[in-house]
Amino acid sequence: MPDIKHFDYLFLGGGKGGKSLAMDLARKGKRVALIERGMIGGSCINVACIPSKTLIQNARNMQVWRSTSGEPDLHADMTRVHTNVRAVVDGMIGINRRAFEQSGLEFVLGTGRFVAPRRILVRLDNGSEQLFSGDEVYINTGTVAVIPDIPGLRDSRPMTHIEALNLEILPEHLIVLGGGYIGLELAQAFRRLGSQVTLVHNMPRVAMREDEDVSLEIQSAFEEAGIRLSLATTVTRVDGDSGKKVTVELDDGSSIEGTHLLVAAGRQPVTNELGLDLAGVDLDERGYIKVDDTLATTAANTWAIGEVAGSPMFTHASFDDYRVLKARIEGRSSSTASRIVPYALFTEPELGRVGINESDAKALGITVRVARLPMMAVPRARTNGTTRGFMKALVAPDSGRILGFTMVGSGAGEVTSVVQMAMLGELPYTAVRDAIIAHPLLAEGLNLLFATLD
Template identity: 55%
Template structure:
């Protein structure tokens, strides 16, 4: 079989990969993009975009149900098929936009999946045949998929992952969610608001375990107030039944939870199996992630890894920055992923947003800090919105720079970005404390927050 030669091959079309492929094709290089079928990547098809669309539908429904709190009592009914159609429509619009951008860039799009058959040759299985490709530069952007843990009876129960949950056109009567991380929390609250009974099962002693205990506790309290139930601190021993019909989860403490549907949200695994990376000379770590340095170079010459499979935090915006690392390297620059400060948001209600150090991390590394905290109830805009729950907290160093910020509250992600800009510019916390911020806005709370920073003790 003949081998086609390209300037570069991008294997996997996630955020970093598709951006790189289009950028280099527009620059006049011969580019092949290999994608198994999710045009635009997982974010658009099965993750960020459909989940946030569903969450918005749930939020609007919840507001309508509680409209009498705002002076507009009414009777509200839910059409789950309409919710599913709206989610699918938003996804399809994004897919169409991405496909048009691919074609306009001039890249060669191969819909299929591949594997290395020689150190620098990828064989791609297409619907209409097989092609073999090689290039001087190969970029791996393979992504991850939901991990279904090895629990007795779990796989036989045919549980949903986020992919299937986001495509439901009928409402579960009782959704059991395995995992109290960000995906489980977002989808659990969304389905509760749409009308399902929801129980979130977490083996650890707190939800959102990477967060400080006060944030975790406040978030759990907010979700509990909305009707979400929790089972914490007990491992799952066995699963029986069938998701979508009737399913039962037995816990180590003897409790047994029964539901109609089962959603697994217990982590993700890299899609690096059975594609010949050993043939290519690309080494993996013990969990199957690609070993890559700060310039995203793998152990094989001329092969780079981008996004989640390279150990980059599992956020679309982090993957996009991997593209910047590669782009800079191609231009002879020195930008790397070392020392990046990556923000993130959890789109529960209230939202959770964080950047920089948490208290837990600061204490673990012995970093001194001054703590500022502010209840969202003290922010006038939160009162007018009727969204008073949550708080802001900030860690400030001895040099008055902001070490970290977290917010649990309305539009937390938007407010956090203002803090991020101050941190990126190396500004002291007083720049936000003394800024003239428009009233009444949620960001106005930053001035109130930083006014509470304790004085230096030395």
């Protein structure tokens, strides 16, 4: 067994929450090591948020170019798109690498697994092994894409979002399996870049966590853009080779032929082969690490961060985990209980949401007042020519507090943040209704939205 390198704080995985806390502690003079198996800066920068939103922006630019040129058959040059995506990603990787170095933490590239409580054996990139231990240990290993157990699917070598974001050739016909966030964003992006796109989903509508009116608005936009939707459909078999020719057979006896296949059917935690049983870290029935509302695991002096701990699958949720853990270290009280986590879907129209929706209220037995406003009524939406969609808010009948907000429309994420601030301040809806909001902003629509409750 190799000699042990001991640290005050030891991190396995370098996602948003973990790297932020590790650098904070290192800057304060603590001995800190961060073990990462390959992605400097975490998945958000390398294979998720940053490359996907860069690809989406390229696709949006292509759509504008196609529209203004009057040439509907224009296709993107994927070599140039790929170059742009990689330039953005590489730039942010460089920023993170420099930040690691300047903080003073020890950055370790290798694959780690627990061999005992708070003791991790790492196989380094050069093939050697090194043993690390820590007074406190943080697990931040994230999630990976699920490949469903469908006959022939694995043999077809399908893409996940990782491979799709690295394409240098535009798919002639992309088949997307999955109608969640990743599937929807990439389906629309590749359609705008010039691919034929078919989206197959085993549920009756896309974005099933949203209210039905939200799903239908997104579906309508997709169908108008020429994206074929095959909903409430189960894939029974896949044949062929993604990147060349692939055939997807469905349970109704029909089939779809395409050139490329993208699987966006959910994610699973990276907890296998980590030796968590040897660390005394228990998992739940889905394979996520069991934590309390301070992110403590079942093992002493061991915490989990981000998606692997069952936190919402957003970078900003992982960053809030960092805040919770930092507070504990500094002797302050903080927890994940009752936190308000907003999110956005970066399609067009965009989706922004915070708090509960009508489906949640019904399931919880909560009586609410519902305010609704079409984007057509918002002056800025008219000037921008982006009148598709609506705003919707749920308000408590007695106190007037805002319980939830959903917007489907251009700029939805930004407007949602405005409502979130009001919710954090526990303001009644009338405070937003009567606020002086600059004209003509999209957020000005909130004045009109809440006025419908009068």
